[in-house]
Amino acid sequence: MTRDEAFQQFLLRMGDNTLILGHRVSEWCGHAPVLEEDIALANTALDLIGQTQMWLGLAGEMGGGKTADDLAFLRDVWDFRNVLLVEVANGDFGRTLMRQFLFDAWHSIMLGRLLTSSDDRVAAIAAKASKEVAYHLERSAETVVGLGDGTEESHTRMQAALDYLWPYVGEMFVSDDIDAQIAAAGIAPNPADLRDEYDALVKRVLAKATLTLPESRFAHKGGRDGRMHTEHLGHLLSQMQWLQRAYPGASW
Amino acid sequence: MYAQMVESEASNDDPEKLAEFQARIDADIKIEPKDWMPQGYRKTLIRQIGQHAHSEIVGQLPEGNWITRAPTLQRKAILLAKVQDEAGHGLYLYCAAETLGVSRDEITEMLLDGRMKYSSIFNYPTLNWADIGAVGWLVDGAAIMNQVPLQRTSYGPYSRAMIRICKEESFHQRQGYDAIRKMAEGTPEQRKMAQDAMNRFWYPSLMMFGPSDKDSVHSAQSMAWKIKINTNDELRQKFVDQTVPQAEYLGLTIPDPDLTWNEERGHYDFSEPDWSEFFDVIKGNGPCNVDRLAARNKAWDDGKWVRDGLLAHARKKQAGNLAAE
Ligand SMILES: [Fe+2]
Ligand SMILES: [Fe+2]
Ligand SMILES: [Fe+2]
Numbered sequence: 272m273t274r275d276e277a278f279q280q281f282l283l284r285m286g287d288n289t290l291i292l293g294h295r296v297s298e299w300c301g302h303a304p305v306l307e308e309d310i311a312l313a314n315t316a317l318d319l320i321g322q323t324q325m326w327l328g329l330a331g332e333m334g335g336g337k338t339a340d341d342l343a344f345l346r347d348v349w350d351f352r353n354v355l356l357v358e359v360a361n362g363d364f365g366r367t368l369m370r371q372f373l374f375d376a377w378h379s380i381m382l383g384r385l386l387t388s389s390d391d392r393v394a395a396i397a398a399k400a401s402k403e404v405a406y407h408l409e410r411s412a413e414t415v416v417g418l419g420d421g422t423e424e425s426h427t428r429m430q431a432a433l434d435y436l437w438p439y440v441g442e443m444f445v446s447d448d449i450d451a452q453i454a455a456a457g458i459a460p461n462p463a464d465l466r467d468e469y470d471a472l473v474k475r476v477l478a479k480a481t482l483t484l485p486e487s488r489f490a491h492k493g494g495r496d497g498r499m500h501t502e503h504l505g506h507l508l509s510q511m512q513w514l515q516r517a518y519p520g521a522s523w
Numbered sequence: 524m525y526a527q528m529v530e531s532e533a534s535n536d537d538p539e540k541l542a543e544f545q546a547r548i549d550a551d552i553k554i555e556p557k558d559w560m561p562q563g564y565r566k567t568l569i570r571q572i573g574q575h576a577h578s579e580i581v582g583q584l585p586e587g588n589w590i591t592r593a594p595t596l597q598r599k600a601i602l603l604a605k606v607q608d609e610a611g612h613g614l615y616l617y618c619a620a621e622t623l624g625v626s627r628d629e630i631t632e633m634l635l636d637g638r639m640k641y642s643s644i645f646n647y648p649t650l651n652w653a654d655i656g657a658v659g660w661l662v663d664g665a666a667i668m669n670q671v672p673l674q675r676t677s678y679g680p681y682s683r684a685m686i687r688i689c690k691e692e693s694f695h696q697r698q699g700y701d702a703i704r705k706m707a708e709g710t711p712e713q714r715k716m717a718q719d720a721m722n723r724f725w726y727p728s729l730m731m732f733g734p735s736d737k738d739s740v741h742s743a744q745s746m747a748w749k750i751k752i753n754t755n756d757e758l759r760q761k762f763v764d765q766t767v768p769q770a771e772y773l774g775l776t777i778p779d780p781d782l783t784w785n786e787e788r789g790h791y792d793f794s795e796p797d798w799s800e801f802f803d804v805i806k807g808n809g810p811c812n813v814d815r816l817a818a819r820n821k822a823w824d825d826g827k828w829v830r831d832g833l834l835a836h837a838r839k840k841q842a843g844n845l846a847a848e
Contacts, residue, residue: 522705
């Protein structure tokens, strides 16, 4: 794989994560448990979609003059490079917020490293996104603590959410040839190198939330290399891409 | 005009105090939460502000219906930002209602069990993407007609909420117009979507102003209190006069064969909406009433454990802080 191809894959991994998670979070619109959460979830989704425009915009430029919209709306499942964690269904509010926290923790550490990327365009995107994500993490961590250490019911639900989602965490830290190439070029860190910092952060928050970290380190994989997504992604795309697919060539 | 047919409450207060109160209103002095006010003024305002707040909240549903299907990232972002604004409007208005002595939970319960209403417009479905443009252009447009004058309303917190809200609403209207313009200028299928949206949203938009109230005692009282500034017919006419040229520019046909410019009046003549349909919708028989209310009830019921959990945690934290002092 050439360096440009590896770089493009890296950009798709970043942009597909934010696209798919942004979509999932936006599904909550109008259905949240309290008005402040409706506002916060819409705001998070909006930030993630904005970041998608930047990551996929750059990926499109690298990939022969495609637009971010071409990439978002006209690829099929096997071309998506997001981690499985962000495509699983929302479940209850607890699972949605737990997923957000587990992702935000990785995202904020990753973006922190990208601030000093050897590629100026990547560093510029990270500079904007990291401010937004710092806020996402503050909010999701606070909510995980509040619900984990809330009532018996909220505690039980948050523990169930963590148990369900934990096997999807490991994929964020798997390094492959693409990552090695990107790391060697100083564009982004090797994901495996972020794990210790991540574990420390997550343990601190989960302890405050009185939740128990599952012992298993088993990890579902297949999203960030596109080898095998979950069944959920196809349904998500069929909704997201419907208008573009049904009326090809129209401008909206 | 998210408040329709709000009945004013009669007051049997001390006539001297009433006269003083009316004099303040006539002098354009704002009424603030701590000031004395007639019971009727308070109750009518709670009803009106509550109905407006509920409309912002329920209004998230027809628009949210298209967020996951928005055709471009930019349109998705614009729609998300709009729906987020609407939830924010709900929040300001619930806060304004709270200054009148009704808590957000109380007023929410009244929406959920059907004691309080929200605007009839949100009981209509959004069926194609152009509907999102039409909602911004026509629905937010109609809302602005009423809300701009209400920036001058007599109750301070309501007036201030309206000033914040109006800025965002005019933005929504422009974005809605831009979205439907893109469709009207698009492929034949897109033009069909735009015209279909126009056909379905025209009369329900006219209904947003409520039936004629020129002879209504309730409206007369509300106008004397300056919590209603114009009659429903005045606002409807203003809306029609503003919208017809915009529709012409888009090349969309307004579904009213009798629509004509009346040189003498300096206004458009237009057909009244079918008011029996309006009363059906108000009674709960609109195309989406049952689903809208069920969705709000489900969100509230499913969210109970979240609200309880966060509250329990906040109490624990507070107890911990007290113990540490
Ligand atoms: Fe609004
Ligand atoms: Fe609105
Ligand atoms: Fe609006």
